[in-house]
Structures are given as C-alpha cells and as structure tokens.
Amino acid sequence: MKKGDKIVIIIVLSLLVVSSLFVLIYRNANKGKALKAKVIKNQEVIEEFDLDSIKEPMEWLIHDEEWHYNRVRIENGRIRFSEANCPDLVCVNTGWLSKPGDIAVCMPHNILIKIEGEKENLDELSY
Amino acid sequence: MNKTKKMVFLSLLVGIAVIIHIIEGQIPVLFPGIKLGLANIISLFTLLILGWKETLIVVILRTIISSMYGGSLSTFLFSITGGLLSNIVMILLYKYFKDAIGISSISICGAIFHNIGQLFVAAIYIQDFKIYIYLPVLLVSAVVTGFFVGVAVNFLHNHFKAQNWLKN
Numbered sequence: 049m050k051k052g053d054k055i056v057i058i059i060v061l062s063l064l065v066v067s068s069l070f071v072l073i074y075r076n077a078n079k080g081k082a083l084k085a086k087v088i089k090n091q092e093v094i095e096e097f098d099l100d101s102i103k104e105p106m107e108w109l110i111h112d113e114e115w116h117y118n119r120v121r122i123e124n125g126r127i128r129f130s131e132a133n134c135p136d137l138v139c140v141n142t143g144w145l146s147k148p149g150d151i152a153v154c155m156p157h158n159i160l161i162k163i164e165g166e167k168e169n170l171d172e173l174s175y
Numbered sequence: 176m177n178k179t180k181k182m183v184f185l186s187l188l189v190g191i192a193v194i195i196h197i198i199e200g201q202i203p204v205l206f207p208g209i210k211l212g213l214a215n216i217i218s219l220f221t222l223l224i225l226g227w228k229e230t231l232i233v234v235i236l237r238t239i240i241s242s243m244y245g246g247s248l249s250t251f252l253f254s255i256t257g258g259l260l261s262n263i264v265m266i267l268l269y270k271y272f273k274d275a276i277g278i279s280s281i282s283i284c285g286a287i288f289h290n291i292g293q294l295f296v297a298a299i300y301i302q303d304f305k306i307y308i309y310l311p312v313l314l315v316s317a318v319v320t321g322f323f324v325g326v327a328v329n330f331l332h333n334h335f336k337a338q339n340w341l342k343n
Contacts, residue, residue, distance in 0.1 A: 049277065050274075050275055050276055050277050051275055052272055052275030052276035052277075052280065053276050053277050053279075053280045055276075056276060056280040056283065056284065057280075060283065060287065060314070060318060063287075063314065064311060064314050064315070067307075067310045067311045067314065068311045070308075071308045071310075071311055074305075074308060088301070091302065135247075136200070136250065149305050149308045151301065151303070151305070151306055153297065153300075153301060155247070155249040155250055155253065155300075156247045156249065156250070158249070160301050162301075162303065162305075
C-alpha cells in the first residue's frame, strides 16, 4: 500500500460518514409525518396518494399511446411498481417505497414515484 | 506502435468494453442502480497502456454503441455523464499522483465519481436533489466494486507487460 492510498481511504471514509449522517438526520426529521406518494409523468404530478389512508390494496395501470405501461401497486403505507414493459425494469426492481425520500424511477417511460413526508393536517383529523 | 496496429488494438478494446457493458447490464444486483462497473477494467487498462486520449475514445464509443444495442436517450445521457466524469477523474489521478497511489485507489475514485455523476443527472432529470439519500449505499458499492476492478486491472497489466508484442 502506498502513502496516497491511505489519504484516499480517509477521504472516502469521511465522505461515507458525512453522507450517512445527513441521511439519518433526514430520515429522523420526517419520522411520524403522513406519507404522501406522488406519481410524476413527464415532470407533471398526475396522481397523489395518501398512503396511510389506504385500507384495501389496489392496482393502477398507467399507459400511453405507444404501448408503454407501468402497473403500480398501492397498499397501506407502501407503494411500488409491480410490472412494466420498459427494457431495464429498474423501476420494478426498486421494490417497495415506504419512507419519505424513497424514489422509484422508470427512465425509459419518464415516470417516477416519490414519497414525501407531509405534516399532519389538523383540520382533517378533527372534523 | 504504428498507427494501424494502434487502431486495431483500440477497436478491439472498444469491442471488449461494449460486450462487458452489455453483459453486466443483465447481471442482477442487490440494489437498482448499482453496477459492477466491469467495463471500467477496459477504460483503466487503456489508460495504463495507451494514454488519456485513447481512454476517452474508448469510453465515449462504448457508451454510444451499447446504448444503440439496448437503451434510450435518457439511459445514454446517464451512462455518458457517469462514464466521462469517472474517466476524467481517473486520468487526472493517474497523471499527477501515479507514484503516490495504487491502481485500486484510482479505480475506487473513478467508481465513486461515476455514481456521483449519475446521481447528478438523475437529480436534474427528476428535479429533486433528495435522490442523494442513496449516496451512502452507492459509495459502499463503489468501494467494493472499484477495489476488485483495480485488482483485475493489476493482473491484466502485469500479464500484458510480460509480453512485448505491443512494442513493435
């Protein structure tokens, strides 16, 4: 091992620690907030789901004129792409999204799902 | 090395890189977005044997050709940004710190910058920089795969230096 290798190791380790800390802080800050999933196609939000208020599992098919489709499965507290006909299937392999900040992207079809933590809406709770 | 020989050798390297790139796309991985980065073996090897201009040629041709075989414009933008960034970092490291750091370290740095570049494109594409919460996972994978790529390049380079058909 050469001298510069140690410097590289130190830099990489510190980068790892700093980025993990940021992720931990972000996860903690969003704990307990209501989960809201946004489905975005071509940079536009086409559907929003309140994941906590979903009782029955449901499926939803998104398709366009060119025979591209993505099937989305939504359950209580989680959401995923369950099926698609894109070439790389990265969106399906991402699996379940259940925490704020989780993102599943289908680059070929330009669709993504992301989860955002929303503050509890008091008006809705107290009617 | 004369011009024709160099051209043939370079096209062989591009061909090998394209094949590795396509095959590694089929290998299932733990986490989407993680790749083994095996095509980086060829880039780094080219850097050691031929030089920085040829490395850039190999990486650009590799991404263009393998995108033609299976991919779209978005995946092409994805790979070319990551590939170029990682190769520029490796070229600079090799040029200025060749004597101070080993091949594996150069390869690890290349893999890390590959991931940073890809996350940057993804962040612009989805207009949300929160995608950087995946950085820690990708950093760990970059260190592991980068190390093994470095070991592989070391073997390849040592074996290659033992034969001197390239010199004439």
